[in-house]
Amino acid sequence: xxxxxxxxIPFYPGTAGSADTDALSAGASTVFDETRDAYSLxxxxxxxxxxxxxxxxxxxxxxxxxxxxxxxxxxxxxxLYNRISCIACHARNGKGHAPxxxxxxxxxxxxxxxxxxxxxxxxxxxxxxxxxxxNEHGVPGVPGEGIGYLLYEERMETFAxxxxxxxxxxxxxxxxLAYGALGEDIMVSPRIGPAVYGLxxxxxxxDETLLALQQQAKPDGIRGRVNIVWDSINKKEAxxxxxxxxxxxxxxxxxxxxxNGDLGITTPATPQENCTAVQTxxxxxxxxxxxxxxHTELSQQDLSATVFYHRxxxxxxxxxxxxxxxxxxxxxFRQAHCASCHIxxxxxxxxxxxxxxxxxxxxxxxxxxxxxxxxxxxxGRPDYRATGREWRTPPxxxxxxxxxxxxxxxxxxxxxxxxxxxxxxxxxxxxSVSRExxxxxxxDDRAALIRYLESI
Amino acid sequence: xxxxxxxxxxxxxxxxxxxxxxxxxxxxxESTPRKVVVMTSYPEEVVTNFEAGFxxxxxxxxxxxxxxxSGDAMNYLQDNPGHIDVYWTPSQRTFxxxxxxxxxxxxxxxxxxxxxxxxxxxxxxxxxxxxxFEIAGFGFAxxxxxxxxxxxxxxxxxxxxxxxxxxxxxxxxxxxxAAFAPPLVEILAQGYGWEEGWTLxxxxxxxSRPPDGSAPDDSNSIAKGRVAVAVSLDFFxxxxxDNGAPIDFVYPAVTGYSPAHVAVFKDAPNPEAAKAFAxxxxxxxxxxxxFHPDLLRLPVRPAVYADxxxxxxxxxxxxxxxxxxxxxxxxxxxxxxxxxxxxxxVTKQHANLREVLDTLAxxxxxxxxxxxxxxxxxxxxxxxxxxxxxxxxxxxLSGRFAANFEIDTKPDANAALLREWSEQVARNxxxxxxxxxxxxKATHDAEDRKP
Numbered sequence: 001x002x003x004x005x006x007x008x009i010p011f012y013p014g015t016a017g018s019a020d021t022d023a024l025s026a027g028a029s030t031v032f033d034e035t036r037d038a039y040s041l042x043x044x045x046x047x048x049x050x051x052x053x054x055x056x057x058x059x060x061x062x063x064x065x066x067x068x069x070x071x072x073x074x075x076x077x078x079x080l081y082n083r084i085s086c087i088a089c090h091a092r093n094g095k096g097h098a099p100x101x102x103x104x105x106x107x108x109x110x111x112x113x114x115x116x117x118x119x120x121x122x123x124x125x126x127x128x129x130x131x132x133x134x135n136e137h138g139v140p141g142v143p144g145e146g147i148g149y150l151l152y153e154e155r156m157e158t159f160a161x162x163x164x165x166x167x168x169x170x171x172x173x174x175x176x177l178a179y180g181a182l183g184e185d186i187m188v189s190p191r192i193g194p195a196v197y198g199l200x201x202x203x204x205x206x207d208e209t210l211l212a213l214q215q216q217a218k219p220d221g222i223r224g225r226v227n228i229v230w231d232s233i234n235k236k237e238a239x240x241x242x243x244x245x246x247x248x249x250x251x252x253x254x255x256x257x258x259x260n261g262d263l264g265i266t267t268p269a270t271p272q273e274n275c276t277a278v279q280t281x282x283x284x285x286x287x288x289x290x291x292x293x294x295h296t297e298l299s300q301q302d303l304s305a306t307v308f309y310h311r312x313x314x315x316x317x318x319x320x321x322x323x324x325x326x327x328x329x330x331x332x333f334r335q336a337h338c339a340s341c342h343i344x345x346x347x348x349x350x351x352x353x354x355x356x357x358x359x360x361x362x363x364x365x366x367x368x369x370x371x372x373x374x375x376x377x378x379x380g381r382p383d384y385r386a387t388g389r390e391w392r393t394p395p396x397x398x399x400x401x402x403x404x405x406x407x408x409x410x411x412x413x414x415x416x417x418x419x420x421x422x423x424x425x426x427x428x429x430x431x432s433v434s435r436e437x438x439x440x441x442x443x444d445d446r447a448a449l450i451r452y453l454e455s456i
Numbered sequence: 457x458x459x460x461x462x463x464x465x466x467x468x469x470x471x472x473x474x475x476x477x478x479x480x481x482x483x484x485x486e487s488t489p490r491k492v493v494v495m496t497s498y499p500e501e502v503v504t505n506f507e508a509g510f511x512x513x514x515x516x517x518x519x520x521x522x523x524x525x526s527g528d529a530m531n532y533l534q535d536n537p538g539h540i541d542v543y544w545t546p547s548q549r550t551f552x553x554x555x556x557x558x559x560x561x562x563x564x565x566x567x568x569x570x571x572x573x574x575x576x577x578x579x580x581x582x583x584x585x586x587x588x589f590e591i592a593g594f595g596f597a598x599x600x601x602x603x604x605x606x607x608x609x610x611x612x613x614x615x616x617x618x619x620x621x622x623x624x625x626x627x628x629x630x631x632x633x634a635a636f637a638p639p640l641v642e643i644l645a646q647g648y649g650w651e652e653g654w655t656l657x658x659x660x661x662x663x664s665r666p667p668d669g670s671a672p673d674d675s676n677s678i679a680k681g682r683v684a685v686a687v688s689l690d691f692f693x694x695x696x697x698d699n700g701a702p703i704d705f706v707y708p709a710v711t712g713y714s715p716a717h718v719a720v721f722k723d724a725p726n727p728e729a730a731k732a733f734a735x736x737x738x739x740x741x742x743x744x745x746x747f748h749p750d751l752l753r754l755p756v757r758p759a760v761y762a763d764x765x766x767x768x769x770x771x772x773x774x775x776x777x778x779x780x781x782x783x784x785x786x787x788x789x790x791x792x793x794x795x796x797x798x799x800x801x802v803t804k805q806h807a808n809l810r811e812v813l814d815t816l817a818x819x820x821x822x823x824x825x826x827x828x829x830x831x832x833x834x835x836x837x838x839x840x841x842x843x844x845x846x847x848x849x850x851x852x853l854s855g856r857f858a859a860n861f862e863i864d865t866k867p868d869a870n871a872a873l874l875r876e877w878s879e880q881v882a883r884n885x886x887x888x889x890x891x892x893x894x895x896x897k898a899t900h901d902a903e904d905r906k907p
Contacts, residue, residue, distance in 0.1 A: 064503075070531065070532070072528055103511065107504060107508065
């Protein structure tokens with residue numbers, strides 16, 4: 001019955017409206033929808049003939065995976081895994097969240113791990129026993145790696161007008177570690193699941209645009225640079241644009257890595273099970289196969305469909321653009337130099353992975369570049385050229401609907417911010433000037449700024 | 457194997473914790489693992505909401521989900537004895553089978569405020585080896601926009617859907633293909649009686665669009681307004697309604713429910729955690745989670761309907777006028793037979809079913825009040841929908857045919873029987889068709905003879 005439910009969700013292609021073109025967040029791939037489905041609609045520009053690929057990709061994204069052996073085409077979960085489906089961490093294609101206290105499970109977040117040094121391509125150096133990610137669960141006979149949990153340290157931030165704001169900073173703890181100690185030099189980075197709409201358009205932004213943005217002069221010590229990463233699909237170095245440290249070059253790799261790292265599902269792009277050399281039970285555990293003709297648990301067709309789904313998920317249009325408070329907030333956003341990194345407009349290239357994603361004026365509010373965000377947000381875990389203090393500017397499009405789509409949605413890489421204002425006040429490093437500008441704002445102006453963000 | 461398995465799981469943890477205490481700067485005070493292992497086929501939205509609610513209600517407790525389609529649950533349980541604490545899923549047949557095998561302990565839950573029936577429809581095991589956790593209601597998803605466009609009335613009862621005006625404007629799911637659909641056959645067969653119920657099923661099935669689609673497309677078709685009515689389960693449709701699709705859900709008086717259940721395994725490795733989980737999903741707090749817009753299922757604890765969202769259906773209130781008692785055991789036993797019979801009567805002979813019903817309708821119109829012709833048509837009507845077996849024969853054959861997700865253990869003998877039934881049905885319908893055609897011709901001849 002569960003599979004029926006999954007498939008029974010009606011296919012609502014997004015509808016392009018005829019409103020002010022400034023509201024078009026994603027060009028022809030904008031949808032005018034403010035419901036809880038706002039992140040779940042196909043691009044209105046997607047040809048009708050592509051519907052089946054979108055639906056198949058959605059099915060894969062919603063699929064609850066099963067431990068092998070099983071009489072089920074979705075067999076192959078694990079041997080080690082975090083959750084059993086993609087949507088567990090990306091509820092309704094939106095953002096994940098952090099647990100509220102030390103008792104809470106990481107239901108929509110994970111812990112990246114590494115030790116000092118780099119792998120042979122310059123990427124993070126995985127922990128010899130635990131790999132590059134803590135997998136809490138294991139299939140029968142394979143111990144889960146252990147439990148990570150968060151402790152929060154609270155502190156009070158005060159605005160210039162005396163208004164206090166309570167912030168919480170997480171620190172990671174472990175228990176029930178099954179493969180020995182992590183060691184003194186372990187580097188840990190907690191990450192909530194990111195939203196997954198509009199990614200095809202971000203993929204279609206030319207490298208040249210990012211390199212030009214990197215060169216562009218910016219005010220107040222704001223810099224920004226591209227990450228150069230190993231593209232494991234095309235076997236070459238490339239500009240990274242996906243992942244919270246712009247540490248992945250292509251959408252296919254991002255999707256395949258998530259299948260493999262989070263679910264333990266092998267794919268044609270990641271054909272090895274996610275076991276480290278010392279995890280002997282893991283290596284002996286049975287694997288699934290997508291079919292008799294394929295050696296991985298996810299078929300090439302299903303991987304391609306899942307990538308297609310991500311490429312074609314539309315972005316909701318902006319809302320309330322004529323509202324006076326929103327207009328005031330837009331002005332403040334520019335004045336505080338937020339737009340220096342959260343660049344409102346980009347244009348996709350003439351060539352794109354899908355024709356209808358090409359040459360689109362989009363409003364993602366990101367430059368896809370790495371910025372030093374200060375010590376408070378630092379995870380201390382380098383990723384290719386990204387230092388432990390650097391993070392990729394996250395896109396803001398659709399962020400105003402985040403809580404409507406998923407009331408638990410958190411902000412920032414580790415979900416520490418429960419509100420947009422908290423997220424703003426965590427900005428440091430290159431964004432310190434912007435943060436201090438917000439600190440000086442009156443309560444009306446702060447409200448206008450947030451109202452503006454909510455309209456995006 | 458159980459002990460060995462537990463050893464394999466626990467020993468590394470203990471060893472690691474000792475190391476951890478000595479070595480790791482990130483070490484926290486070690487605690488005894490507190491978890492419950494739950495097998496389910498629920499979609500992620502249900503799992504996540506209950507997991508979060510349970511962990512909040514029982515701080516420090518964690519839920520480990522083993523996802524398994526109900527048809528494949530047995531294999532896992534056989535391969536991994538003593539691994540699962542709780543079974544929690546929508547699959548009444550699997551619960552019944554596991555209970556019969558002695559897999560469950562009597563549910564260690566306070567059942568105060570949790571009735572075993574909704575009206576005349578049983579939802580929980582009488583021996584309380586498993587109890588209903590939520591129910592989904594059968595009825596009609598109605599696209600109100602399509603109704604207006606086609607000038608169709610709002611259907612209220614099953615008999616409405618047997619009228620010719622619903623030709624190609626409704627979808628009835630095929631029980632052998634759609635796992636949720638088999639109870640529909642029994643709801644009509646028990647609610648209206650075997651003969652009348654099956655006549656209705658055939659008339660409705662004849663009106664249904666030709667059976668080339670599957671249930672999921674039905675939901676899509678109704679949401680898109682390609683048809684006016686889809687016979688369905690309410691929760692398939694509710695999210696579309698919630699998102700503003702022009703759909704109403706109508707529960708006829710003769711209706712039934714598809715219950716999902718919860719049970720605790722006798723060999724649960726974490727019995728206290730299992731008890732807590734079962735208690736939680738049936739508690740007021742847990743039951744209210746079912747109103748969440750991602751879940752939209754019907755709670756089994758009547759008291760929580762006091763807090764239901766506006767417009768939410770209350771089956772306990774509706775059941776006050778339910779006109780029949782449903783025999784669940786009989787329904788379970790006859791499921792495979794019903795599926796096979798429905799395919800013989802409707803799915804595989806859809807064209808001749810339609811032809812004979814259409815010709816009968818024309819003949820009825822032509823015959824008017826002519827009693828001699830109507831006597832012939834009575835005979836034709838009976839032949840058109842006559843079953844190849846009586847209810848007694850059906851009961852005797854129950855269990856011989858494979859239900860959904862089961863393997864046919866007598867494929868050759870069953871195939872021969874089905875062939876025989878099909879030929880008999882085809883013969884009956886040919887005869888009915890000839891009678892109806894004769895009636896039409898007789899009325900035309902009479903017209904021609906008029907001066």
